[in-house]
Amino acid sequence: DITVISGGTATNHILDAFHPDDGYTVTYVLPVSDNGGSSSEILRVLGGCAIGDIRSRLVRLIPSDHHACGIRGVRDLLSYRLPLGTHQAKYEWSQLVDGTHPIWGPVDSALKVLLLSFLIHVDMEIHKRARLAFRFELASVGNLFLTGARLFFGDLDSAIELICRVCRLHEHVSVCGCLNTNFTYHIAAILCSGEVIRGQSQISHPSPAPAVGPAADPGQRPPRAQHNRSVEDLVGSSLAHPAPASDDPIHPSLGRSQLHFEKDDRNVPPLPSPIARLIYISPYGEEIHPRASPRTLAALARSDAIVYSIGSLWTSVVPVLLLRGVGEQVVRRRPRGQPPVRKVLLLNSDSDRETRGLDGAGFVRVVVAAVEYSLAG
Structure with a gap:
């Protein structure tokens, strides 16, 4: 077994070096303290730990040979970022939450219902904190989905496992945050x-x-x-x-x-x-x-x-x-x-x-x- 300790960007370019085809298992352990980018808005309004590095690694590990099974659409969805403009970002987010955004097109209908439920959940939590004025520009849809799942389950590991199962990651590959918490570190x-x-x-x-x-x-x-x-x-x-x-x-x-x-x-x-x-x-x-x-x-x-x-x-x-x-x-x-x-x-x-x-x-x-x-x- 191999444990890889890294962040969520540089190591993404050398993941093939750790491919588990030889029979061993690979566990990627990532930090949960990156308060930059769109994660900063999630931390400011919704709290919890920073999940940008985890989301980045999960998306990169989605097997390419499952593209024909509708998983490519899920990968594109979780990789998508809202535009920079404030009004356009809010408009696209509303499209995502009501299921009419074009990026939902390639996603299998059953998976769409599953994924959409967690986006609706995080949207509801954002509305509960409307006075904090969440900024949607450049927001990562994958980060928001993972946050919605974490809030729903009350557990980060469960949210990660959901993506692993839905996106059919290799059975000998695991991803975990170095901390499993609903608090910000x-x-x-x-x-x-x-x-x-x-x-x-x-x-x-x-x-x-x-x-x-x-x-x-x-x-x-x-x-x-x-x-x-x-x-x-x-x-x-x-x-x-x-x-x-x-x-x-x-x-x-x-x-x-x-x-x-x-x-x-x-x-x-x-x-x-x-x-x-x-x-x-x-x-x-x-x-x-x-x-x-x-x-x-x-x-x-x-x-x-x-x-x-x-x-x-x-x-x-x-x-x-x-x-x-x-x-x-x-x-x-x-x-x-x-x-x-x-x-x-x-x-x-x-x-x-x-x-x-x-x-x-x-x-x-x-x-x-x-x-x-x-x-x-």
Whole structure:
């Protein structure tokens, strides 16, 4: 078995390298902290974790040989983005919800009824929060569908499994978020200078006004009791009954819109200082240390190889490795006589905003430090 830890963009281009035709199983573990793009509107209005990377991976894994069975239409639907214009985006969304949008054409009628029900459900939830004025421009239909399914089931893993079954993903391929939650988790980067940048989008692809906080001690950690508190503990709600989204965010830098951000790394300014470490933060800006989802830990426990894939090191790979329970599975030793668990680190062909000036050995040090952090939690 192979577990691939990655984000939702770069690794999509090398999925054929992990094809399970040789009899092994592949589990893709993805972060749920990307607050950029259309996901930022879902987080702002509906709450929950960021599912853009998960949706992207699921859509890429839909088998091409099922196109004749109507699955291609589903793939096109889940890949579709609403237009940039506000009025046109709202108009197309209304067409999608009432089933008259042209993109429904190739979708099998039975599947259409199934998929439409979850779009109607998320539309109803958006209307309940009308005062928050959801912005539909550039919204991903797949993200909205996955959110509707998560809200309906009260469980992210169930929503993912629904897409896997409907789209007939390979039986030896699994996809899971590193956290299974109805709450929003954010990350923050503590720079070597002591500055703190809150939110994944602001770390990797910032909007015009960066969320840079006051200086902090990179080595400082909160008291252990506070450090181990989860977001569920902090807000006092259960997994199945999330706290309502608010138009008055608790921490201002986490409430800034990230709908429009600079995607071209060549146009992104460098960080003021290299990243010293990454942490998870609560809605209040406190450092927390959540535990990885059971499916993530189970996948790592049965793995013969763990791949740290290409993409954003600090905001895609590290957020998974930081979670409690992950470090134990990464460093575990197999019984005598069994081969060791292989760890494979795939390096990028170029540096990005997060890793400028970092060489291959630096990548290894970052991975090791993240695993040690998980073990210390």
